[in-house]
Amino acid sequence: MIKLKKIYKYIDKRFQRTFILKDIDLEVKEGDFITVMGPSGAGKSTLLNILGFLDDASEGEYFFLDEPVHNLTEKRKSDYHKSHIGFVFQAYHLIDELTVYENIEMPLLYRKVKSKKRKAMVAEMLDRFNIVAKKDLFPPQLSGGQQQVVGVARAIIGSPKLLLADEPTGNLHSEQSEEIMEMFTKLNKEGVTIIQVTHSEKMAGYGNRIVNLKDGVVVEENPYDE
Amino acid sequence: MIKNYFKIALRNLFKHKVYSFINIFGLAVGIACCLLIGLYVQNEWSYDTFHSNSDRIYRAWTTETMEDGRELLNTSTPIPLRQALEEYIPEIEKSTYIFRFNNLVQAPERPDQQNEQMLVVHNDFFDIFDFELISGDRETMFQNPSSVVISRETAERFFGSDNPLQQTLSIRIDDEFQSFSVTGVLENAPSNSSLEYSILLPNENLDRLVGENSFNSWFNIFGPTYVLLAENAESDALDAKFQSMLQTVLGEELQSETNFAIGLQPLTDIHLNPEFPPNIASVSDPAYSYLLAAIALLILFIACVNFMTLSISKSASRAREVGIRKTMGAIRQHLMAQFWGEALMMTVLAITVGVAFSELLLPLFNDLSGTSLEFQLTLGSIGILAGLAILISLIAGIYPALILSGFRPVEVLKGHLNLSADKSFFRQSMVVLQFSLSIALIFGTITVHRQLSFMQNKNLGYQTGQVVVVESGLSAGPSVPMSELIQNGYQMRDLIANEISGAQGVESISVSTFSPVQVFGWFRIGFSDNQNQQQNLHANVIDAEFINTLGIEIIQGRNFSDVNPSDERRAMIVNQSLVDYFGWENPIGRRLPGPEFIDHEVIGVVEDFHYESLHTEIDPLAMTMNPEIIFSGINNIMLSNSPSPRFSFKLNTGNLSKTMASIQNVWETVSPGTPFNYTFVDQSLEAQYRQEQRLSRIVTTGSFFAIIIACLGLFGLASLMVLRRTKEIGVRKVLGATSSSIVLLVNKEFTKLVLIAFVIAVPVAWYFMSSWLQNFAYRIDIGLGIILLAGISALVVAWLTVSYQSVKATLVNPVDSLRSE
Structure with a gap:
């Protein structure tokens, strides 16, 4: 599903080039549940952003469903982005001025889904995540865990093939974290490919593969295989 | 989709009440000013177009x-x-x-x-x-x-x-x-x-x-x-x-x-061409309507700038939304539509409020501008309003729509959003622009006021208080020769003087063809002098009491005298300008240098006095008791007022209404059936400067609103800046900074901007005001005082505005401000 070949990401400042990612080769198959780990500043988030089309690599090739992303136009990227990829963030990133219902509905608006169908889809999500009672509340009125549930619901409402999660449990306490991870596992079983970034060994345990990054280089891939 | 945008716009509106108020109120005031002035200008430009031919x-x-x-x-x-x-x-x-x-x-x-x-x-x-x-x-x-x-x-x-x-x-x-x-x-x-x-x-x-x-x-x-x-x-x-x-x-x-x-x-x-003599049509200087239109646009512009600067300052919070929407699949066009739509919504709201304002303020405006305009809601005016709404929202929403929508989601979601130097430069230059305009308007206001009070307080060379002029009502048709008219005037004066001698409060009474009330109206005569050169003078026919009644100063020779009967026939009094003009070293005994004038002699010279308005220099003037002297030697004459005689009464009374009543009594016995039309000299002098006073009032009101709107913007900016620096202020306080040093810290940033604005505004305003002052022969100098006053008042207003926010910030307990981070 995803192939990264010799991906580099660097920032040029004056006469110095600072590398964030160096020579990353990575292959992700459909149905994978990958955890990216590593210390702060290792380039985990940057890698995730490149995978999610939010950022461009400085060098290297990126194939998404055999399409060369590095050659795609903005328009095509946006289309792929809309239909294939969902995001979950550490800070939830819900829009405070919209209700739970409206937040979940938002991706559908940009995909021009018809009003009736939209209603049905949002209702299904609310039902599935048990947040029907909260649909008219605004994000600041929810606990962190509840907000992240809404975040996950919003990410998967468009039935993406790939779910990218940047420290989805970083702001949650352990009980809430486990709940979210259970949810991810369930989604993975339904066929969604998941790539998550985390610091926590425990959360990493939910995945089936681990990529370890240090200073922008893959130091160890999938220790469980050994 | 639109519903979603609408909701978020509305919720943002209520969430940030202060900014919404500043935006909408400021814009509404700007629009109200624009509408009122637009109405006035449109009326000016539509003069006489209602005739089908x-x-x-x-x-x-x-x-x-x-x-x-x-x-x-x-x-x-x-x-x-x-x-x-x-x-x-x-x-x-x-x-x-x-x-x-x-x-x-x-x-x-x-x-x-x-x-x-x-x-x-x-x-x-x-x-x-x-x-x-x-x-x-x-x-x-x-x-x-x-x-x-x-x-x-x-x-x-x-x-x-x-x-x-x-x-x-x-x-x-x-x-x-x-x-x-x-x-x-x-x-x-x-x-x-x-x-x-x-x-x-x-x-x-x-x-x-x-x-x-x-x-x-x-x-x-x-x-x-x-x-x-x-x-x-x-x-x-x-x-x-x-x-x-x-x-x-x-x-x-x-x-x-x-x-x-x-x-x-x-x-x-x-109507708008002052180059032709106005005659019976009403003519106004088109410069005034251009000036008004410019002020209206300035105010509107300042309000739009508020909208822009505030949305830039708020962009930090909106940027996150941009990031989220972009990761959810929004493309730039969606966001541009959303932000411009929001601006449009605000503008429509502001226009609604603005129309209501202008409707309320219309009587006040009519009073101010001396007009009687009315609003008519036609299809055309609705179209203009709609056009205005689109134009304003395009301008006001340009920053969020073009810049904010281009933010990269990775950066804004990570909180790496730095409103980098160039953006704060843009914001600062907007503040500078607003304050330049405000300072220029204050400058203009002060200059106009100074010039007006200069004119009102200038010594005109004669007494203006307690002098009242009454029209004789004597008919000046073609069948009445000038000399007869004046004789009738003398007789009538003697009658009045006899009757009134008992009345209290009347010090003297004089008859003359013209009085200081008839500005631009004294005889303008032209004659060929001995070298056959054309010469022009002003002239008036007066009596022996005229100079005393008006308190004009005689600097050489003597006044006309009743005991000297030849005065009535051949004496002339001239002003100092005439003496200077002809270069006479010893004016007494001279005569006008025209061969045609009948026998006459200058018996006195008076100090120059302003018988015309201060727009013009004092021209040479000759005054006689015998009109024949003047009329004998001239080849042309111009007069803009009826030469029917006027009586000037010098009053000396504490009870004006009683004195006026007794004069009216006398009037009705002497000249039954003729209306008692009187004018106080000081009042009619004020009327000469009506256009300037109107201008002054409109400029004052305009700059008042401009400054209010600019301050609203500054207030919003300051509050956002203090918000941004809450943590810094908290840390400084923990490390021992005093409250005053923190107020100074915040105010310093804005003081710098006002000073820059001052440097930009002064030369521009100076140029415009100097050219306006050229309209007056007698004018003030734009001294350092006016310049400093304009700058200092802008600075004081800015300080007061910002200080509210900075003082508020220092009063916050640092424990709270640091925890919130």
Whole structure:
């Protein structure tokens, strides 16, 4: 599903080039549940952003469903982005001025889904995540865990093939974290490919593969295989 | 989708109440100013366009080239012009002469006489112009010479609610009352008509108002001639025809000698073209409407800038939303539509409030500008409002729509958003711009005020307080020679003086042809001097009391004296300017250097005094008791006021109303039936500067609003800046900073901006105000005082605005501000 070949990401400042990612080769198959780990500043988030089309690599090739992303136009990227990829963030990133219902509905608006169908889809999500009672509340009125549930619901409402999660449990306490991870596992079983970034060994345990990054280089891939 | 945008816009509106208020209120005030001024300007520009034939109506002008090469342009025309035009120029379909005069009018049932302004016109008047006839028969109403057409307002004044048709009005013409029968009532002239009327008389009455020889003379001018051209006639092509017509009617010799020429000025050009003498039409300087339009746009612009700067400052919070929406699949166009839509919503709200404001403020504005405008909600005005809404929202929403929508989601979601140097530079330059405009407006306001108070307090060279001028009402028709008029004035003065001698509070009484109340109205005479050079002077016919009554200072020689009978015949008093002009070293005993003047002698010189307004320099002036001295030697004379004598009373009273009542009593015994029309000199002087005062009031109000709006913006910016620096302020306080040092810290940033604005604004404002001051012969210097005052007041206002926020910030407990991070 995803192939990264010799991906580099660097920032040029004056006469110095600072590398964030160096020579990353990575292959992700459909149905994978990958955890990216590593210390702060290792380039985990940057890698995730490149995978999610939010950022461009400085060098290297990126194939998404055999399409060369590095050659795609903005328009095509946006289309792929809309239909294939969902995001979950550490800070939830819900829009405070919209209700739970409206937040979940938002991706559908940009995909021009018809009003009736939209209603049905949002209702299904609310039902599935048990947040029907909260649909008219605004994000600041929810606990962190509840907000992240809404975040996950919003990410998967468009039935993406790939779910990218940047420290989805970083702001949650352990009980809430486990709940979210259970949810991810369930989604993975339904066929969604998941790539998550985390610091926590425990959360990493939910995945089936681990990529370890240090200073922008893959130091160890999938220790469980050994 | 739109519903979603709408919701978020509305919720943002309520969430940030202060900013929403600043935005909407500021914009609403800007729009209200714009609407009101727009209404005024539109009224100015639409003058006379309501006539269905407005593009074919013209007013004739004449030019005459004097011997010294000066060209005299006039819109008063000779009476035979109309006849000649009808006869020789086939393109002229209709034409009318308009003669204006004042005299007494009385309705039979009412004993009190009114001094009315009347127009004598041809029958064509009603065909050329579209003034609406309310009642009366168009075909027959002017057939009888003793018929009269009046305006609705006049009808109500004289006849109340009675039907005015066939009623009688007694009008005094050439000293006797004559009955006229009302045959028509016209609707009042619209507010944008340059012609106004109350009583219209048929042309046949003209021969009793002007001398008989005037009917054939091409060099006696009384009033304008208006013509209606045929539909496909071009006014430019007529010039050659006019030339040949003049050669026929004047004779070739006279025509080449005088270079007499005529031309046509379009009716719609009259109101805003001050280059032509105004005559009976109302004319205003187009510069004032441009100036007003500029002020309105400035205020609107300042309000739009607020909108922009505040949205930039708020962009930190909106940026996150941009990031989220982009990761959810929004593309840039979606966000541009959303932000521009939001701006549009705000603008529509602001326009609604603004329209309400302007509706409320309209009476105040009319008062301020001396107009009587009304709002009419037409399809056109709604279209203009809609256009305005789109324009403003495009400008005001330009930053969020273009810049914010381009943010990269990775950066904004990570909180890496740095409103980098260039963006804060943009924001700061906007503040600088706003304050430059405000300072320039303050500068203008102060300058205008100073100049006005300078004029009001300037020593005019005569006494202005407690002097009252009463019109004699003596008829000055063609049948009354000038000398007789003045003799009548003397007699009347003696009668009044006898009667009034017992009355308290009247110190002296004088009769003169003109008084300081008639600005621009004293005789302007021209004569050929001994070297055959053309010379021009001002002149007045006065009595021995005039100089005392007005407190004019004699610096050489003596005043006229009653005990010296030859004074009445051959004495002259001149002003210092005249002495300087002719370079006389010893003026006493000299005579005017014209060969034609009869025997006379200068017996005194007075200090220069401002008998005209301060717009003009003091010209040489000669005053005599005997009008023959002046009239004997001149080759031309100009006067803009009736030469009917005036009485000046010098009062010395603590009880003004009682003194005035006793003067009126005397008046009614001496001159029964003549209206008691009086003017206080100081009041009429103020009226001379009405246009400047109006300007001053409008500029003051405009700059007041501009500054309010700019301060609202500054207030919002300061509060956002303090918010951004809460943590910094908290840390500083923990480390021991005093409150005052923190206030200083915040204020320093804005002080810098105001100072930059000051440096930009001063030269620009200085340039404009100096050129405005050129209108006055006597003017103030724009000193350092005005410049500093403008700068300091802007700074003080800015400090007060910002300090509220910075003081608030220092009062926050640092524990709270640091925890919130």
